[in-house]
Amino acid sequence: MFETLKAQFILNFIKDDRWMFMWIGLRTTLLVTVLALLIGTLLGTIFAVIRSMHDQLKPNRRDSAGALLLIVLNTLTKVYLTVIRGTPVVVQLLIMYYIIFGASTNKLLAAVLCFGLNSAAYVAESIRGGIMSIDSGQMEAGRSLGLDYFTVMRFVIIPQAIKNILPALGNELITLLKETSIAGFIGLTDITRGAEIIRGTTYSAFMPLLGAAVIYLAMVMLLSLLLSRLERRLSLSDRG
Amino acid sequence: MIEVNQLTKFFGSHKVLDNISETIGEGEKVVVIGPSGSGKSTFLRCLNLLERPTSGTIQFDGTVITEKGTDINQIRRQMGMVFQLFNLFPNLTVLENLTLAPVQSKLLPVKEAREEGMAMLERIRLPDKAHTYPSRLSGGQKQRIAIMRALMMHPKVMLFDEPTSALDPEMVGEVLDVIKELADQGMTMVLVTHEMGFAKEVGTRILFMDEGKIIEQNTPEVFFANPVEERTQSFLSKVLI
Numbered sequence: 001m002f003e004t005l006k007a008q009f010i011l012n013f014i015k016d017d018r019w020m021f022m023w024i025g026l027r028t029t030l031l032v033t034v035l036a037l038l039i040g041t042l043l044g045t046i047f048a049v050i051r052s053m054h055d056q057l058k059p060n061r062r063d064s065a066g067a068l069l070l071i072v073l074n075t076l077t078k079v080y081l082t083v084i085r086g087t088p089v090v091v092q093l094l095i096m097y098y099i100i101f102g103a104s105t106n107k108l109l110a111a112v113l114c115f116g117l118n119s120a121a122y123v124a125e126s127i128r129g130g131i132m133s134i135d136s137g138q139m140e141a142g143r144s145l146g147l148d149y150f151t152v153m154r155f156v157i158i159p160q161a162i163k164n165i166l167p168a169l170g171n172e173l174i175t176l177l178k179e180t181s182i183a184g185f186i187g188l189t190d191i192t193r194g195a196e197i198i199r200g201t202t203y204s205a206f207m208p209l210l211g212a213a214v215i216y217l218a219m220v221m222l223l224s225l226l227l228s229r230l231e232r233r234l235s236l237s238d239r240g
Numbered sequence: 241m242i243e244v245n246q247l248t249k250f251f252g253s254h255k256v257l258d259n260i261s262e263t264i265g266e267g268e269k270v271v272v273i274g275p276s277g278s279g280k281s282t283f284l285r286c287l288n289l290l291e292r293p294t295s296g297t298i299q300f301d302g303t304v305i306t307e308k309g310t311d312i313n314q315i316r317r318q319m320g321m322v323f324q325l326f327n328l329f330p331n332l333t334v335l336e337n338l339t340l341a342p343v344q345s346k347l348l349p350v351k352e353a354r355e356e357g358m359a360m361l362e363r364i365r366l367p368d369k370a371h372t373y374p375s376r377l378s379g380g381q382k383q384r385i386a387i388m389r390a391l392m393m394h395p396k397v398m399l400f401d402e403p404t405s406a407l408d409p410e411m412v413g414e415v416l417d418v419i420k421e422l423a424d425q426g427m428t429m430v431l432v433t434h435e436m437g438f439a440k441e442v443g444t445r446i447l448f449m450d451e452g453k454i455i456e457q458n459t460p461e462v463f464f465a466n467p468v469e470e471r472t473q474s475f476l477s478k479v480l481i
Binding site for chain 2: 135137138140141142143144145146147148151155156159160163
């Protein structure tokens with residue numbers, strides 16, 4: 001039994017340096033996840049601010065040019081969120097690569113953009129919920145000091161909102177990490193695809209797929225640990 | 241200093257403020273009293289446009305602030321506001337609460353803002369709380385810090401919206417002392433409160449509001465001793481002075 005496993009391990013990972021496929025895959029997975037996370041958080045925050053600014057718009061101030069622009073932006077954002085959340089991410093990836101990128105050589109960029117734009121839609125609704133949960137007195141206090149809306153958002157509202165929704169954002173990051181396993185659909189060598197390449201060469205499924213699963217699991221567990229540490233540190237200001 | 245002209249405010253179809261005209265002069269300490277729902281907080285919140293008037297104008301230092309195109313942030317920097325629920329920023333330390341606005345609005349460089357913030361904390365005898373988060377403070381401490389936060393902008397007028405209503409009784413005194421001190425230094429202030437004794441002590445003028453109107457106003461001595469209007473009499477008979 002042990003001898004068989006050992007032979008399998010050597011065949012799938014050691015021989016011909018096949019572990020390199022997993023290593024290249026791991027680097028791609030991490031790169032795509034990190035870049036997509038950046039795009040997703042940045043865009044998601046912008047979408048969330050547009051949505052909550054619109055929701056907080058007072059009825060008697062809907063006539064100005066700024067308000068009109070906001071209504072248009074809000075409608076566009078809502079359409080975007082509906083489309084992204086209403087279609088499978090695999091289809092989005094294929095559309096991004098084959099239609100928008102015209103099957104060009106830059107697979108990495110296509111994947112990063114696709115996952116980033118996808119993640120933004122989910123992050124946006126989480127952050128919006130976080131923003132709406134902050135007491136309106138916070139914005140009023142900031143504005144009463146003569147600070148403009150965006151300054152109060154940046155230094156007061158968004159930090160509190162993010163802290164409140166950190167568990168949800170953490171889950172989104174974990175989902176994103178695992179979601180990148182479909183990058184192989186456009187021929188990008190991520191961990192899953194790396195395992196598939198090995199499987200295709202050695203005709204043995206057990207080791208490569210188990211290896212891929214273990215790597216994902218280890219990363220997710222590490223992320224969970226880091227997130228719970230971060231949460232604990234951020235909640236320092238809450239202790240009475 | 242502040243001139244309110246025919247101010248009316250609707251919340252939906254409910255008329256909260258009904259055609260109020262009022263002038264508040266420099267150095268005055270105007271105390272607004274009245275039953276709940278009389279519009280006194282809304283009146284105060286209109287003065288720095290936290291509530292937009294439905295109609296009417298408000299002038300501050302010669303600028304019509306209700307006009308479109310007024311730089312409202314510039315105006316608000318000159319009008320400090322203190323809230324019933326303190327509204328300190330829980331994600332920032334006490335000192336950061338004090339320095340955020342002067343630094344971000346480029347009134348002071350960081351270093352000087354910190355020095356001034358520490359001086360403010362000395363003034364309320366809380367310098368050891370500079371690096372504490374607000375959640376660790378008592379209500380009275382929070383409100384005193386909130387007052388200092390507003391003062392960091394060197395406002396010309398201070399607006400107080402029931403500053404002691406959310407406090408435990410034994411903490412009311414320390415907050416009122418700070419306000420009293422400020423009044424003695426000549427700060428112009430508009431104060432909405434239920435503390436009648438304090439109104440009498442610091443007010444130079446009492447406004448009594450009911451149903452969105454100013455029903456009666458006078459100096460505290462005359463107002464509390466000889467109220468003219470029936471509604472004022474009935475209100476005063478129900479509150480402890």
